[in-house]
Amino acid sequence: MLSTTLNDPGAAPEDRLAALRAHLDGAPAMRAFTRESNNHIHTIYSFSPYTPTMACLRGREAGLQVVGSVDHDSIAAAAEMREAGAMLGMGVVTGFECRVKLQSLAEEESGQARFADVKLNNPDSAGVAYVTVQGIPARSRARVEEFLAPIRAARLERTRAMAEAANAILASVDAPGFDFDRDVVGISQYARGGTVTERHLLFAMATALVDGFGRGPALVEGLDRMGATTTGTARQRLADADNPHLVYDLLGVLKAEYLDRFYIQPDHVERGGELPDARTVVEFAKSVGAVPCYAYLGDVTASPTGDKKAEKFEDDYLDELVGHLAALGFPAITYMPPRNTPEQLERLARLCAEHGLMEVSGVDINTPRQEFGCPELSEPRFAHLNTSTWALVAHEVLAEQPGHGLLDPADPLADLPLRERVERYGALGPRLVAGESPETTMKELAR
Template sequence: MRDAINDPSISPAERLAALQDYLQGSPAFPPFVTESNNHVHTIYSFSPYTPAAAALRAREAGLMVVGSVDHDSAAGAGEMAEAARLLGMGAVTGFECRVYVHTADEVASGAAPLHDRKLNNPDTEGIAYMTVQGIPAHKRDLVAAYLLPIREARLRRTGEMVERANVILTGLGAEPIDLERDIVERSQFAFGGTVTERHLLAAMAEKLIGRFGRGQGLVDGLAELGLNLSEKVRAQLADVENPHLVFDLLGVMKAEFLGEIYVVPSRTEDGGECPSMAEVIDFAKGIGAIPCYAYLGDVTASPTGDKKAEKFEDDFLEELFGELRRLGMPAITYMPPRNTAEQMARIAALAAEYGLLEVSGVDINTPRQVFNCEELQRPELSHLNVATWAMVAHEQLADVDPSLGLFAVDGPLISLPLVDRVARYGALGQALVDGELTLDQAVVALKEDT
């Protein structure tokens, strides 16, 4: 039963039924803590977890809210939301995507101050990650249609990278990757999911393991690629019993080797996969969702082990916030375990100055990661918990009526300062999940709070 919850080969309905059966046994869960995670990846991009299994793992960690943001896909949103409901948790669903910060016309005209800056994307200047969160359920089909050509373009680019990877693999005497068999068939692409660079690196890792074997032979073989291995990673890769070997090797290759095979994604108007930031913001607002810039900040140590120490946005943060305001970005999301107290305090101050909602989350895509975010128990970050509950309410209320969304221009509380509006929505989100209010009652309460 437990295995079925995390079985990618069966349908979402079957996984949810398995979760219901599992809960009939009254499993012991820890008390809820004042933590959430709004940045969980599932099998619909790259992750060891189905949406139902991710929600269960989050509940076992004591989280109050779980949120999914698969790359270029919201195909797991329905399963995630229903699994969270069964577990007595809140849910915030959405997707993550890469965008060009400026349009081609802005670059050509010289009105693109950030086009040659490295933002939150280690691979390419001028391209940024952003999320679209709190998607109303009745807009999921529109999201799928919007993301389909992006997913298809990303698959084509992956095919180009497979060709580059195979040159290296065959040079090492390893079996080459078959795009369809080794990547597409192992993904959820046929069911609305996305093929990512991690799928490619996982396939490459498996070919290297097949070539060099497990244990010290693998470590020695990787020396031929010139990978920079820490003592901790060397020990992990040399462990013949390591159950997470593919994920561990994938993380190292992403940090140290991806650049050798990486193909820069092109713009959607050129048949590529990256729209402009303005386009995604407009799309998100048009469906009643919340677009967020994903702040990374200068990295000293990566909690997921897949990013090198490197400088990102911190040297031009005020300029970045100015551009986000010009583009109409209403929110910024970041990962408390990844950032220092000083970085987060600076983000909080700028978010308040520029009127942006602060959203938190921890990038979950490997089996070694924990779902907890203990930083959210710190008093100075309590506003992030309130914001999470506000997004829980937003997603449900905007599904009833777009004008009830947190940022709806004709919303009943739109005249209130953002901090007050978030507090009101946050209280409604908790009341909805705790069962203190029905959705109809929450609608009435929101309108009466005008």
């Protein structure tokens, strides 16, 4: 029987890892490795039903070769993720995800900001973009935590203000409310380096609504009175009194259909907010030996995570945007193959090739309904994404020694185009996971 400690957010990381070690000592049957990977897994340190240890185990059970964590504004999962992945014989890529302004405050105030008034990849805000910073070497985790701490603190206070607004709306329609410190901060890992996100707030709100209205048709009727739109599959799931994922399903509906009623827009860090500008994040990522990526979303027709409406994002101006990202110093674009059409991905791949950008894959995991696998990565047309993933695995290990990262100007391969460096590093990733020493691998790079 699987120990509950593996996925206990209140347990210490070392206890979760010990539980995984004990589980593996029982030689459980595991699916054969596939060609698949997932570089975009959220854990309890942002919002997710999975501890880093459990995320790794679920990934291994799905046949993944590589798992990667990108918690919002947090690097707290990294050490546990790396150790759990090593126990399971998997490659690991660790990092974080954050939101940025593509322009500086000065550019915004002078009216010179590009893309300030259009949706980029963020459903909640115009001019705000999600980016990931991946392949962070262990030597840089303390610096990353220092960089993210004020962002986490500002986000906490903005979320607190949103909770007050949400409770006021709920009270106005005689719906049950929630307590911010107990029900929002209390279910997070904020005290341990994690982040309080809008999803924590919505989870608390969803829990209060289920407790107040009850399960089944009574819940749907209560949501109707609130003006929270539910249709189709979502409505059927919410009306199912035995739905084991009810609170997560309700969270998705609230995020897609109700959040805008009390959402407070984030602001620049220079004004006490939580949004650095993109160039700052790119330069910081490179300074700590990591790889910054813009997260392409593309026009959405159906949301795999159940929390996004059909909506237009970057596709109308993608050519100009990718050129701008390259000018800002982004070396890579990350995207989710199941989310986009072949035409979208072919266009994106062409633009990445034109600008010499690396392509990175990953499928957003933050709810219990989602599958960890990505079958598309077994298709020949996505072979380059597997190479990129293994390159990030090798990069994160080798960048422990300054001068041996994919983007390091002192790297032995620095004179090669990035795509050629990715090919070389991609061949080294499986060998490092199989036990080859970094010293041997670095000698080969230097030849």
